[in-house]
Amino acid sequence: MSFPEPHVNPDAAAPGVDMSRRSFLRTSAVLASGLAAIAASLSPLRELDDYTSLDRFMQKYYKELTPEEMEKVLQRIAADVERQYGIRPHVRDLKPMNGVEFVYALNLTRCIGCRKCVHACVQENNQSRTPELQYIRVLRMPNGSLDIEKAEHNYAPESVPEKGHFYMPVQCQQCRNPPCVKVCPVHATWQETDGITVIDYDWCIGCRYCEAACPYWARRFNFTKPSIPKERLNPNMAYLGNRPRRQGVMEKCHFCIQRTRAGRYPACLEVCPAGARKFGNVLDPNSEVSYILRTKRVFIQLKEELGTAPRFFYYFDV
Amino acid sequence: MDERPPPARPQNHSSIAWVLRTLVVVFGGLAGAFLLNPWGRTAPLQPIPLVDPSFLDTATVRRSYANLVQAKEDLSDFDCYACHEKNKPPVLRFDAKQNLIIPSEHSDIVMGHGEHGRNNNCFNCHNEANLEQLQTRDGRVVKFQDSPQLCGSCHGPTFEDWEAGAHGRISGYWDRALGPYQRQQCVNCHNPHSPRFPSRKPAPGPHLLRPPISVPTAAADAH
Numbered sequence: 001m002s003f004p005e006p007h008v009n010p011d012a013a014a015p016g017v018d019m020s021r022r023s024f025l026r027t028s029a030v031l032a033s034g035l036a037a038i039a040a041s042l043s044p045l046r047e048l049d050d051y052t053s054l055d056r057f058m059q060k061y062y063k064e065l066t067p068e069e070m071e072k073v074l075q076r077i078a079a080d081v082e083r084q085y086g087i088r089p090h091v092r093d094l095k096p097m098n099g100v101e102f103v104y105a106l107n108l109t110r111c112i113g114c115r116k117c118v119h120a121c122v123q124e125n126n127q128s129r130t131p132e133l134q135y136i137r138v139l140r141m142p143n144g145s146l147d148i149e150k151a152e153h154n155y156a157p158e159s160v161p162e163k164g165h166f167y168m169p170v171q172c173q174q175c176r177n178p179p180c181v182k183v184c185p186v187h188a189t190w191q192e193t194d195g196i197t198v199i200d201y202d203w204c205i206g207c208r209y210c211e212a213a214c215p216y217w218a219r220r221f222n223f224t225k226p227s228i229p230k231e232r233l234n235p236n237m238a239y240l241g242n243r244p245r246r247q248g249v250m251e252k253c254h255f256c257i258q259r260t261r262a263g264r265y266p267a268c269l270e271v272c273p274a275g276a277r278k279f280g281n282v283l284d285p286n287s288e289v290s291y292i293l294r295t296k297r298v299f300i301q302l303k304e305e306l307g308t309a310p311r312f313f314y315y316f317d318v
Numbered sequence: 319m320d321e322r323p324p325p326a327r328p329q330n331h332s333s334i335a336w337v338l339r340t341l342v343v344v345f346g347g348l349a350g351a352f353l354l355n356p357w358g359r360t361a362p363l364q365p366i367p368l369v370d371p372s373f374l375d376t377a378t379v380r381r382s383y384a385n386l387v388q389a390k391e392d393l394s395d396f397d398c399y400a401c402h403e404k405n406k407p408p409v410l411r412f413d414a415k416q417n418l419i420i421p422s423e424h425s426d427i428v429m430g431h432g433e434h435g436r437n438n439n440c441f442n443c444h445n446e447a448n449l450e451q452l453q454t455r456d457g458r459v460v461k462f463q464d465s466p467q468l469c470g471s472c473h474g475p476t477f478e479d480w481e482a483g484a485h486g487r488i489s490g491y492w493d494r495a496l497g498p499y500q501r502q503q504c505v506n507c508h509n510p511h512s513p514r515f516p517s518r519k520p521a522p523g524p525h526l527l528r529p530p531i532s533v534p535t536a537a538a539d540a541h
Binding site: 030033034036037038039040041043044097107110112113114115116118119120122123129130131132134137153154155156157158159160161224229232260262263264265269270271272273274275278279280281287288291292295296317 | 369482486507
């Protein structure tokens, strides 16, 4: 390549030679500065270090992965986590159990609004601390009404419970008829046989349609790369559960899949000082939740009229 | 100068040169823009303080006698006959309003079980003949470790719920085939002398990136 125009260039070299010294210097100077300019203008891409893994980019859809491929994916995730946090995690892909359908029941008479569940959840599920991303929102409402328009979730009194109020924690309701699943354009979220609506964080494109579709404000979006302090990372991870997320993907409560599919209670239940939270297999007639649904005043599924049929029930004593 | 139309090749060259020059200017401009950042960088997020680990604690609100026995802790507080005399039931004293006068040795006890202070007799629950045991109103003797039986003798429906797992705390494994579970007793959460569940400081609420939009306060809504 030679430019500028050699035919008007007074420095033009002898016929047969394409380039004079001056035009060569000029050309290379222009070329060098052009390349430097391209490199500099692409510099913001360096911050996208999350996106560099070719393996992840080429990864197949969760439901199409063979067990061997899944094993490789889990190893890749473990290596990624170790590289970023310096902790070797225990990542599993837990499948739903046969004959199990999870149901949550929350006793509104007992909840004191202390928000311990919120933070136990953040700790268990490796959510971002700055900015803060929480799956559970505790609503404070005046007694005698159930008007969510009057709910307040920024309450900060000296001590709870406060007179004249009750508290209603809201998280993913694990609907039988989930609107969020219907709107997902890439099938990155779906309902499993045990009733948990899960998200494949590696398949999510971050369009946030599901967030708009959810009537319970239960889905959260990672606007930034989640920041989790190393010392607070929970190394017990599941693929569809609490493995660290990337920037630009949705997440939400998954009933602590890494615990509940291994037979344990979810973290929010374990930490509740008032025993307001009850969880179990509704297909087992002897489980706590079966007893509650049979005998207690189970008054709502939240926003029942929408026909989402939540698996999260609120009930009262007395 | 030259009247002839320029040959095809050089014309080609000149248009390439123009394109290249424009590109260099564009990229140079972009690079300059990224460096100088004329639109202003978004302010870095203020780190939100980590939540106090006490809010992550799964311990119960209080420790019962059974817990202390289990943990092999100092039980001298429960050695009734270090002070009391055997076979000599303690005498209860009441003031003019029929309120129990709590002896100074037991000053840590707050009597608040039941409305109107009518449940003010220690021996409604404690066994006066053997202070190391409890008794129900119908005379059944209950060990300290089995205290839910005593509570259940009055609070039947709640006891039923507790037995079914609907009242109180159960932790561990929901799938009993996969692991153990632990059911907390009444006195792990309720102080038997004043059983109302204690109030506590709430964990911090959500930290917003922007100041909150004012919401109708509870006071404004109260009628």
